[in-house]
Amino acid sequence: MRVKALVIRILRQIIRDKRxxxxxxxxxxxxxxxxxxVFNGDDYVPKVGLVEIPEALEEQLxxxxxxxxxxxxxxxxxxxxxKQLIDGYISFKNSSxxxxxxxxxxxxxxxTIKWLQKAFKPVQPEGPNDLEMEFVHGSEDMNQxxxxxxxxxxxxxxxxxxxxxxVSFLRERTTGTLERLLSSPLRKxxxxxxxxxxxxxxxxxxxxIIASYAIYVLGMLMEGAFIYVLLITLALSFTALTLGTxxxxxxxxxxxxxxFIPIVIxxxxxxxxxxxxxxxxxxxxxxxxxxxxxxxxxxxxxVMVRGYGWGDIYINILVLLGFxxxxxxxxxxxxxxxxxx
Numbered sequence: 001m002r003v004k005a006l007v008i009r010i011l012r013q014i015i016r017d018k019r020x021x022x023x024x025x026x027x028x029x030x031x032x033x034x035x036x037x038v039f040n041g042d043d044y045v046p047k048v049g050l051v052e053i054p055e056a057l058e059e060q061l062x063x064x065x066x067x068x069x070x071x072x073x074x075x076x077x078x079x080x081x082x083k084q085l086i087d088g089y090i091s092f093k094n095s096s097x098x099x100x101x102x103x104x105x106x107x108x109x110x111x112t113i114k115w116l117q118k119a120f121k122p123v124q125p126e127g128p129n130d131l132e133m134e135f136v137h138g139s140e141d142m143n144q145x146x147x148x149x150x151x152x153x154x155x156x157x158x159x160x161x162x163x164x165x166x167v168s169f170l171r172e173r174t175t176g177t178l179e180r181l182l183s184s185p186l187r188k189x190x191x192x193x194x195x196x197x198x199x200x201x202x203x204x205x206x207x208x209i210i211a212s213y214a215i216y217v218l219g220m221l222m223e224g225a226f227i228y229v230l231l232i233t234l235a236l237s238f239t240a241l242t243l244g245t246x247x248x249x250x251x252x253x254x255x256x257x258x259x260f261i262p263i264v265i266x267x268x269x270x271x272x273x274x275x276x277x278x279x280x281x282x283x284x285x286x287x288x289x290x291x292x293x294x295x296x297x298x299x300x301x302x303v304m305v306r307g308y309g310w311g312d313i314y315i316n317i318l319v320l321l322g323f324x325x326x327x328x329x330x331x332x333x334x335x336x337x338x339x340x341x
């Protein structure tokens with residue numbers, strides 16, 4: 001009977017906690033649905049440029065199943081490769097064909113090379129294996145870790161900063177420290193800025209250590225300047241910090257804080273660059289630009305894989321800082337309900 005009473009008490013406790021009940025049912029359904037949409041999406045369609053290819057040869061090539069763009073010269077095609085508008089192009093030098101690939105994504109490289117083999121099969125049964133092939137970024141030796149590494153680096157920094165900041169700020173509330181500060185002459189924005197700067201110093205150190213370890217110890221591909229990686233990870237840490245403190249205002253204990261992870265953190269993984277957004281349904285991939293990890297992963301990949309500089313990443317950093325300012329403002333608004341307690 002005592003065991004029965006204990007079981008009934010636990011069941012009642014779970015049923016009364018609507019947030020836990022919703023998490024147990026809604027979160028797995030959400031994640032499984034996203035996995036279904038990602039892995040059952042359309043096949044990737046390579047985007048290939050044709051530069052000054054003789055008409056007679058072009059008519060013999062099998063150009064189906066690819067996005068074809070024609071260019072008058074190599075310079076125009078190279079410019080579009082840098083903008084990631086095409087995955088590669090075919091040109092002819094002294095009647096000899098050559099292939100140039102963007103090169104930063106091994107999966108895209110594989111899909112493009114496979115298509116090229118199919119395209120050249122009518123005129124060259126062995127495919128383009130013996131053709132001259134160049135890579136604008138990366139190389140044929142580039143592996144999956146080199147490409148996914150920047151995304152994973154951004155994700156782990158974002159995840160741990162979010163979790164530590166949220167739980168720490170929640171503890172300040174549950175121990176009564178926040179209430180005492182709210183009853184003092186301090187203004188709400190001063191409290192928020194103070195906490196953000198205080199936690200921010202530790203997140204800066206954490207981000208620096210993690211980035212340095214990944215690049216200089218694990219040997220993660222690094223084509224650009226390390227200072228830009230630090231700027232991106234610091235901006236991302238600041239965003240995770242402000243988001244974590246914001247959501248902690250809606251949690252009553254550590255368990256409820258952790259419950260935000262499958263709702264707020266996990267979905268961002270699908271739109272951060274681990275999966276090609278072009279293969280996801282159009283009605284779903286618009287979510288990516290609404291998530292901080294989308295911009296951080298793009299900036300990290302531009303620096304670490306493509307070797308880009310400040311001119312190519314500053315917009316991403318500004319967007320991350322914009323997220324941080326928004327979350328700080330919402331933090332100040334959220335503190336109003338505690339002022340009344």
